[in-house]
Amino acid sequence: MKGDAPPRAVQLEMYYYLRLTRALDERAQVLYKQGKVVGGLFSSLGQEAISIGSAFALEKGDYVGPMIRNSGTVLARGHTARDVMSNYLAKATSPTGGKDNSQHFGDIERTGVISCISMLGTLVPVMTGMALGARMKGEKRVAMTYVGDGASSTGDFYEGLNFAAVQRLPVVVIIENNGYAYSTPTSKQSLLRNLADKSKAFGIPGYAGDGNDVLEVHSITKRCVEDAREGKGPQLIEFKTLRMRGHATHDDASYYPPGLLDEWMKKDPIARFEKKLKPTKEEKAAVEERLKTTVDDAVDFAEKSPPPPGENALQGVFEDDSIIQFTPWWKRDA
Amino acid sequence: MKGDAPPRAVQLEMYYYLRLTRALDERAQVLYKQGKVVGGLFSSLGQEAISIGSAFALEKGDYVGPMIRNSGTVLARGHTARDVMSNYLAKATSPTGGKDNSQHFGDIERTGVISCISMLGTLVPVMTGMALGARMKGEKRVAMTYVGDGASSTGDFYEGLNFAAVQRLPVVVIIENNGYAYSTPTSKQSLLRNLADKSKAFGIPGYAGDGNDVLEVHSITKRCVEDAREGKGPQLIEFKTLRMRGHATHDDASYYPPGLLDEWMKKDPIARFEKKLKPTKEEKAAVEERLKTTVDDAVDFAEKSPPPPGENALQGVFEDDSIIQFTPWWKRDA
Amino acid sequence: MPELTFLQAISRGMWEEMEADKSVFLMGEDIGRYGGAFKVTEGFLDRFGPERVLETPLAEEGFVGAAIGAAYVGMRPVVEFQFIDFIACAFDMIANFACTSRYRWGQGVPVTFRGPWGGATKAGPFHSRNIEMWFAHTPGIKVVAPSTPSDAKGLIKACIRDNDPCLFLEHKALYRRIKEEVPDNSPPIPIGKAKVVREGGDLTMISYGYMMHRCLEALGQMKDVSVELIDLRTIYPLDRAAIVESVKKTSKVMVVHEDTRTGGVAGEIAAIVNEEAFEYLDGPVVRVTAPDAPVPSAPSMEEVFLPSVADIVQATRKLANY
Amino acid sequence: MPELTFLQAISRGMWEEMEADKSVFLMGEDIGRYGGAFKVTEGFLDRFGPERVLETPLAEEGFVGAAIGAAYVGMRPVVEFQFIDFIACAFDMIANFACTSRYRWGQGVPVTFRGPWGGATKAGPFHSRNIEMWFAHTPGIKVVAPSTPSDAKGLIKACIRDNDPCLFLEHKALYRRIKEEVPDNSPPIPIGKAKVVREGGDLTMISYGYMMHRCLEALGQMKDVSVELIDLRTIYPLDRAAIVESVKKTSKVMVVHEDTRTGGVAGEIAAIVNEEAFEYLDGPVVRVTAPDAPVPSAPSMEEVFLPSVADIVQATRKLANY
């Protein structure tokens, strides 16, 4: 199932966001080695096409729940490079004010991006609920989220998608099958060749595609988003890809069989797309220019931003802060 | 997929256990109305063929995890009518000594029956673990359990069966699809016509059968048990049936559409089996005799049994009872 | 003024909130035509329709997640657990997702979790559990446990209007046992405020839920001891001020709860009293609780398991005479 | 005698138990060739093979259930959570199935649940949580939290040999930070026994896990106060005798934990001390704990969130001078 490719202007934007995602990832790797990243750093290297292709398939007002390898989605949906970088560094200026880290942030109103938590699978029921709530309000919004091959083993994935199916909700779930959950090969997660076949447990459509072909990702996702919006219920898509780094920066992926990375290097989604797109010298120069300023500014902003004031730790648990704020006995002066 | 029917002698035993299950259920209903049953009373009326047909498909040494409507399974696997009745009444003589109620009991060594808890779906992972443990010990035991149409919506069902599939464990899961989860029709649990199709999410075989035909239940289950034992991995079976009473004794099932009960009355598993089996006068008389004495004895035993001593409430939380047993300040005499 | 049972008061409170606010809706198992296992939502389907009385698949983690998502877009879901024990099946979604949401990214989660709760109904280990401290110890959720119809109605309304997750505990043993006149369209009762049910000078007795009624029964048998009886009504946040004020007056305090002992709220109260009123204390903070065990099925054992009126009397006398 | 880090001691303890008992095996995510997220099981796959170092799908509730089933047939599974925070995903299976098993039908569940635990590692809200009281308040499971390599090795062995569910908490901040000489084939250390780390007369300081080390650091700065320092080592069952004996000697007690305040073990200890040693108390039971909030990511906030050495010093001095 392919729709037609987006106009060249849009493709150039997709190209820019692919490059931006990768550029930010590379800079984040450096910052991590300098000990400036708070928490783990999970790379999307090699998987950018899934985030970008799918994000561009959404309409304004749609909701998306990205996971830790979907910084591309977050950027393409309107978050700034500053948001991404400052959250990696858990600065006061970050979208979470340093409360959370990694790719855990969002903005329901402005970007429709929902912040994930570390417990994998949890976003599937939550996005289902957003689609449900929107429908109750008479809105035709689609809610999309991502799970890995590993996360597709969770009961949350199953319960959430089944609920969406029974309610025929406009939910799109993308399985990013990169063949591994941390060090665990997909063969230890499931007997299925195609995880898209899990759709059969819900009686919903399931599709599989090449996760390293941004236009294929875009067209398959776009069709699913349209079907979902038209009331055809939830859609499950599996995109096959490979994580081109370890699970996180501390992991060298030595468990990958020899040759695996080389093989996939040939399938690099950005190089492939560039071949198809053939950007002109001018177009490319413009992208490079835009990238450089954006990335430098984001890193600069994140690094120069102050850490959050420590006392903020005691704010925002409840709407009423006084609930948790009181002076313990030993802090009171007699 | 049918195997051949068991020899007539075995069929007569199956007939007896079908009748025993129903007879005990009817007596339990009376005891409930007399206020003697502790906790809810969940009837298997109309579903007996699933418990009996499947229980007879197991070999000695196999494990089975019955749910609340599977008293037939428990009886056919070697628990006494006294066990069943005394546990309904939560007496000191009951298998749980009154600690638990309903169909929540078992005996790993003697009968291979595992006690369920109320949280539906939990037995699927647990039975998977029993099959795993047995395999590690070099034993060829099959582990079987049941879920309802409702329970098949749980993440536990999904995570447990998927683990069994990946490990290719000898696990058989039977979905008793009686069309309702309490008052909720299966259409609110799943979009699937056949819940057996959930097997496709695990890459394992799935079969559907008539839950009111004890011989069909037996032959399908037997084949699956054999396949599982031969290393073909977990098997999923859906048997369609109808709960001929409300969810529990307090529920009159007024949400059933008119005519539904009459329609299924015609499919009564015991009457149908009797037509096929054509027991002779003598055979029938023998069964009646055996039933009467067994049931009367069980009810009598349960009623006459003492309640457990109250202090037992403080025993058996840990192997070492002293951990939770101590005298609170106010109980000590000054 | 209508006389309502505990159950009717809860039902009425939800009804009035649904009438007043379109964003309020119900989710759960068998809550529609059947009206819920205990009939708390009887009649709601006819009045509010299947969209606002949404029957879910049998999947607590899943429908709790869906409730959170709906709350994110401005709805106010009220989620029923058929028995509150089944909230354990949705524990991760509540404790990790809902309870941290405002803190980590500023998104409040106005969801009310409710269900039949507690023991003394011969319901066995899986339909009797006191789950309050699992959540009182989880920052980000309020825990409410009324003991009277009027408090139940006022507090369910407060939970529904609250912009943070609330856990509303409905003691099964009270559903049809107690009645009270409760006005229509009554206002919400603030969460976090305890109630002095009876004033007294000899000692302070603190409890909540069904045990409040055993405490009252015990006091009926001890006309000679002047007890100040406090109904916590809210387990989290605790009304520290009310507790401390009373203890400063009576100098002695005992806590009665049917929850198990270790990690029960009585320990928390002991610590608060130590920190805030140590110099006023003329006796140890006394705990009358269930032992550290699951809830047994047999009535004979459940009687021993739960604090009895006699236990409360004995503890009260010992502390009073201390 | 080999010098082992905290991590190596745990690893070594499991190794020796697996050598000694064929029924002991490991389950979890990435514990095989990769050796686990923190490398606690590095080398186990080569020695014990994939059957006894069983890598699971990403499904905690599922593999915990499988561990229970394996235990039912005589195995002794040791289940690793990649971070202990993910135990919330298996909460129902542990709290309702495993913890009630012996009570309701006499079947013990000899499963050890273990994983990296606690804060002070800038790991944010979902990789730092103190989950101990969720389980200490759930009858049927023991909760162990050592603070030294030798205790860690002895207690993991005790957990594995125990016939009831045990939760073994491994503080991440200690994994590679501390070393100690620990003999090979050392014996198990009994669960439920606290340890007097330092004797003193002015007051009793009680803690566990990583906070023990901040307590020691604080004491290093207060040569003028004679503090009796107790390492709980086990959160459930608590060593009531050790606590009470010390308080009877010092008459003052403070509890330090990184867990959040409400419902933390400090409250339980306050109640125990009240019940068992009220007349010896010369001051309130003092709590130095984290506030009721999730664990924030930014180091600047986590520093404020966690009890600091300075906090402990300040609290100690105030209580000592009380």
Ligand SMILES: Cc1ncc(C[n+]2csc(CCOP(=O)(O)OP(=O)(O)O)c2C)c(N)n1
């Ligand atoms: C419920 C849960 N269990 C365990 C973890 C620890 N963990 C973090 S990432 C990860 C692997 C995830 O693999 P996959 O879902 O395939 O996503 P990928 O990293 O490959 O993108 C694991 C096990 C977690 N985050 N959540």
Ligand SMILES: Cc1ncc(C[n+]2csc(CCOP(=O)(O)OP(=O)(O)O)c2C)c(N)n1
């Ligand atoms: C996890 C969980 N949620 C809710 C319940 C309450 N409950 C008990 S039985 C039941 C309906 C079960 O339906 P089904 O699985 O189809 O089994 P049946 O009763 O039809 O045999 C429900 C919702 C439960 N026992 N467990």
Ligand SMILES: [Mg+2]
């Ligand atoms: Mg993956």
Ligand SMILES: [Mg+2]
């Ligand atoms: Mg059913």
